[in-house]
Amino acid sequence: MTVAEKEYTISDLAKEFSITSRSIRHYEDEKLISPERRGTHRIYSSRDRVRLQLILRGKRLGFSLAQIRQIIDLYDLPEGKQKQATLLLDLIQERRDALLQQRKDINFMLKELEMLETKLD
């Protein structure tokens, strides 16, 4: 007996994350998400909702949709399959490096903003 999964319409998610339905459909066009279809209508699961959150996080970090897809694809690993594990680890390392650089940039800018603020006595 499977517990009833939560389901969402496209506008449910659009409202919740303050984006347009158009954007969500666009992410689908770009293969970032692929909700179930009930007839013609899209039905989003909790997993889809999580994917959308990942997408938006990536966007806030300035990643392109293509890059975000790369990251997301990492989550959909065939579990046991680590055939190309090396490639994946490389990709992960690459992403990590970018994120660490970004964190440095952020910390630098935060310091600068602080200095600017005190300058305004």
Next chain:
Amino acid sequence: MTVAEKEYTISDLAKEFSITSRSIRHYEDEKLISPERRGTHRIYSSRDRVRLQLILRGKRLGFSLAQIRQIIDLYDLPEGKQKQATLLLDLIQERRDALLQQRKDINFMLKELEMLETKLD
């Protein structure tokens, strides 16, 4: 006696930061930087170089050139002038909030990447 300031050509900086001269000229078109002219040629000072670094940092963080200009303009305050200090402080706070959110996003993603990595035993 002023110490001789370092000077750079456009391709000096392009090479150093691994971008094209076209990009640098574009930033100038968008009023993000305005190097001295010696005849028709552009001459970049150390201050210009720092500005360029700021621009690139902003880019790595996913800010638009327009947003970056806003940030950069904060650095060029008329020193004593805090006439619109409130507006500026608001702007600074806004930027800071965005940066803090980004840092959260980064930390989240770093954790996720770590989990993914261990999943590849």
Next chain:
DNA sequence: CCTTACCTTTACGCAAACGTAAACTTGCAG
């Protein structure tokens, strides 16, 4: 059955951030 709200696809539009080609000009090295 009909309205109303919400969904669908298709497709053209648009701003941002450069790429790229064209057609010069400039400034040294030889």
Next chain:
DNA sequence: CTGCAAGTTTACGTTTGCGTAAAGGTAAGG
């Protein structure tokens, strides 16, 4: 003086990430 590399402007082209109709399908209430 002559190359030749590197600079310049002008302007059209390209990609990304949606906005915005247009034209209609669908489901639930009255």
